[in-house]
Amino acid sequence: MLLTSCGDKVTGEPGTAEPTANSTSSIPGSTSSPVPGGGPVACVDWVRFETPQDEYDNAGVVLIGKSVSRAGETSIYGSKATTHLVEVEQVLKGDPGEGNLRITSMPPTCTVGGTYPDGDPLDTDQRVIIFATKQGGDWFTITPAQGVLPFPEGSELPFH
Incomplete structure (x- = not known):
């Protein structure tokens, strides 16, 4: 990947x-x-996914939810990454367990302008679709740029 x-x-x-x-x-x-x-x-x-369906197919977990707080930091591929506590509204794929979930925003590496030069995609209070994968024992967004999609109330899923 x-x-x-x-x-x-x-x-x-x-x-x-x-x-x-x-x-x-x-x-x-x-x-x-x-x-x-x-x-x-x-x-x-x-990897750059061509469609949300490709993201769905390659993720270990896909869910609808929103970040309720920051839950610390970790490091992956030599870069600092922010972990969020995500309130899970609905699991669409996989089995992340019950209740709220700790998910880390996968950081881009070798970037100028800090860990998330375009902003941390999970640093929002909006409802989103999260595509995640497990690294070690922790959940991370599948990629820095394509791990989170906005998903306002009334929206249709962009995959099946």
């Missing part, structure tokens, strides 16, 4: 980082970036 490539954490440009003699890669297929603050940097090239 994703590919990794080398990038410079400062500029986010692919291929601008040069590996050093003592750098190591923690993710297969990626190289390290000698940036201040150091450590390997993986720039993830996310």
